[in-house]
Amino acid sequence: MRACFEVVVQSPFIQSETPDAARTVQPSTCWECGTICGSLLTTENGVVTKISPNPSHPASKGAFCVKGIRGAKEWTYQDGRLRTPLRRTGTRGEGRFEPIGWDEAIGEIADRFAEVRHRYGPMAIAGATNGAFFGRGLMMALLMRSIGSPNWMINQDLCGGCRAVADKMTGLNVGGGEDIDETSCALIVGRNPSVADPIQWMALKRAKAKGASIVVIDPFRTPAAEIADLWLRPRPGTDAAIALAMAHVMIAEKLYDKPFVESWCYGFDRFTQHVRELTPSWAEAQSGVPAHDIAAAARHYARGPACFISGHGIDGSSAGVQTFRAFFTLVAITGNVDRVGGNRRGKKPEGFQTTFDVLFDPNYRLPPEIEALRIGAKDFPLWSGPQGYQMACHNPSVLTAMLTGEPYPVRALYASGANILLTYPDLERTVAALNSLDFVAVGSQYMTPTAAWADIILPKTTTLEEEEVSLHQGGPCVTYTAAASVRQGEQKCDQEIAVLLIEELAKRQAIYRDYLPWKTQSEFAEYCVAKSAIDLAELRRVGYATFPFEQGDLSRQVIATPSGKFELYSQVMEQAGVEALPTFLLPSNQREQKAVSEDFPLVLQTGFREKSYHHSRFREQAWARKVSPHPLVYVHPQTAEQHGVHEGDWIKLTTPRASGTCSLKARITDDTLPGVLTTGMGWWLPEAPAPEFGVRTVNINAAMSYSGPWDSSTGSADTGGIACRILSVSPESEVA
Structure with a gap:
């Protein structure tokens, strides 16, 4: 279906200049959602003609979905693909554009950003993207830092952010490391793996066939609920009450792992006191789930080994962090942290650098006094402060700054990889905020509602045209994404765009410091593996690299909490003025x-x-x-x-x-x-x-x-x- 906007530049598909180029199959990784599955790309004359699962990939084991098979290919080669930069010709929001060249587009963005920076200061320029889990998101953060702005918005306040902050405050570091194949009980909360995660869904069916019990907590009947041994169906937003009551049962019936708690958990006595009155009967009144089912769920999970599998159903909520912390306490007190069949802690090869490592590296950070001025850092330090999840802004407060100038003006925006008119609640307020700005630039693969409100649109590459080296905790392994397709026009990747903008802004004395030393994605890939034992050439050939890891060796691991233990009572949250014990809040x-x-x-x-x-x-x-x-x-x-x-x-x-x-x-x-x-x-x-x-x-x-x-x-x-x-x-x- 073709978008209805005034100008679409239609370029023929770019074919290889070598007509006799051989048909190749390149191992790669699909990034069309956050599952990240190993893929095989069949390429002919520079065009990807087929995408299929890679059964040898250690994380996905052949799991795949239709988004990877059809979506990735079609949005790379679709007729409506943006192939050249566009400039607005009418008033903002009319959707009328004309094609321009890259030099003109980058020059105009640099001119307008420089004007805003010289008039209002660097913090008046903000970025918006999906987050730093992908290399493209990191490039946005480093671009903003190069300008001197700590202000960048990510989507994770509504998607995964509560889980990440709760995990960090507890010190578990278990994101994405569910050991489902070896588990005896899978506790699935607010997640529909059959749709959201084919890797998990395949693993759950294997575990079920081997005799593992499945416990599902979800108000909606999902395929996982259909195969569950026990399905708890709470009223929306009451999951934390169930988790706290499960903890009550485990402690009252001495089902928790006492030696593990004594060695590795902080605040157990206070937590025990906290849940003393939070019985299954209390939770039944809050959630509508029968008390006997809550107690049964606690006993299923406590028998172990058990793994906790969570989803957005308990994320993106004003009670999201406390809900996740309630469930994370179950992981901790039962000793299912880094246990075979439990939740693996994050592992990586020695010397390997992830995008998060770069994001938090002092060499690529702004001075503390500038970071402290990030919008949201004062009110939400665990999100926007120097120790936050990705040190990103509080998005609603940025929109307020655009509209009111408080706490200071935000007058220009560069959005790439974030369709904010669709993903931010309160559409009309977001439209008003965009309309109030002096300048809006958007990077996109095709015309979207957000792009239609831009002054300049930059055509971006897709994942079939980009190179990425990343860590996959599901393997665990390092996984490789190949730039297998010849680009279908004049598109550039986020890193190339950031490099060009920094160069042009530098000519206008409008940068603080160049925080982006890698000029190509290949250079950044080399940097990620340079200090590790991973050979990049071999990684490109095979598509992944496994590495040795050990589960349960906690004495040799870093637990990043003040106590050096898994904190049921969070000292960091206490210092931030937030409830330190996991608490149930009414929806x-x-x-x-x-x-x-x-x-x-x-x-x-x-x-x-x-x-x-x-x-x-x-x-x-x-x-x-x-x-x-x-x-x-x-x-x-x-x-x-x-x-x-x-x-x-x-x-x-x-x-x-x-x-x-x-x-x-x-x-x-x-x-x-x-x-x-x-x-x-x-x-x-x-x-x-x-x-x-x-x-x-x-x-x-x-x-x-x-x-x-x-x-x-x-x-x-x-x-x-x-x-x-x-x-x-x-x-x-x-x-x-």
Whole structure:
């Protein structure tokens, strides 16, 4: 489907100048979602003709999904691909652009950034991207630092950030290291592995076949719930109560690992006192889950070895950090940290440098006095401060700075790898913030709603055209992504764009210091492996490199907490003025005032995943729209009857403090709970007129607030457990 904007530069596919070039198969890694699966790229004359799973990859073991097989190839070679820089010709937001050359585009961005920097200071320039887990995100951070700005926004406040901060505060360092194949019990909370993670789903089915028990905590019926030995179905936002009650059972029945707790856990006595009254009966009152099922879940998990598998269902919440910490305490007190069949701690080859290593390396950081001025650092130091997860801004506060100049003006933005009009709640406020800026640049592979509001659009490479060396804890291994495809026009990768901008800004005396010494992705790949035993040539040939690791050798590992132990009582959180013990907070729909609750009687749960999409991506691809043509909302039959909703109706809904509404197509099913409307995120309509592309109609974030309540550690807003109401029901599509 082709986006409706005024100018699309159509260039023929670039073919290899060697017509007799041999057909090759290149091992690589798929980055089309956060699962990261080993792939095999079949290339002919510089064009990737087939993408298939790599069964020898130690992390994915042949797991793969349709996004990697079809999505990656089609968004590289689709007709609507942006192939040259574009400059706005009308007013911002009209969606009218003209093609320009790279020199002109980079020069104009440098001119405008320099103007803003000289007038307001370097902190008036901000970046927006997905995060530093990918090399492309790190390049945005280093570009901003080179300008002298500590301000960059990432999507993880709504996706994975609460989990990461909770993990860091507890000291577990277990992200992505579930040892499912060796486990006796898999505890799955708020995650749908069959859709979100094919590696996990394959491993879970293998473990189930070998006799492992599966315990699922999720209000929505997922395929994992269907195969579970025990399915706990809480009201949205009440998972922490279940975790704390499970801890109560483990301690009261002495099911915890006493020697491990005595050696490796800090604050156990205070935690024991904390959960003394948090019984399964108490948790039943909070969550709706029967007390006997909560106790049974605790006993299943405590028998071990057990691994904890979590998802966005308990992330992106104003209670997200405390919810994750409640579950992380279960991992700790049962001794399932770095245990075979438990959750492996992060490992890497000696000397290997990850993107996070570079992000926190003092050689590539701004002075502390500048970092302290990052927007959000004062209010959310565990997120935006020097010891934060990725030291990124508090996004809603950046939007406030754009609109009001507080705490200081933000007047220019460069967004790349973040479709912020779709992914940030409160669409109208984000649009107003973009409209208020002096200058907006966007890097993108195709015309998106965010790109349509830009002054300059830069065409970017896709993962088939980029080289990446990264760490995969699922192996664990170092995994390689190959730039197998000839570029389909004048696209450049984020690193090349950052290098060009720094060079031009330097000519205008508009940089603080050049923090980006690597001029190409190959140079950065060389840097990552230079001090390790990994041979880059061999890594490129094989596609991955395993390395020796040992589980359970905690005496030789670093536990990065003040106590050097896994902290059930977090001293860092105490110092930051945040509750140091994992605490249950009522979901926002139950915290609302009575009048609000009466006007908004239903509960909205977002984040439902679909195999054909990754957040806002691939909506322009015909195959994906054929599989999933409409944004759906799942409605329980009882709720449907109460509100006059029938299968296929279009429901218009909103939430308290929202500035807009959202229309979704009803799917009647008891997979969701009575009174709960369950939907996904990231919907837009590339075939609709620019610049909105339907985002004001079908994007759930248009009907949500970004103004709080916020998680006290990450500043995350609620994406689930939100009070909502149905405004209208129509049997006819309102978005045709």
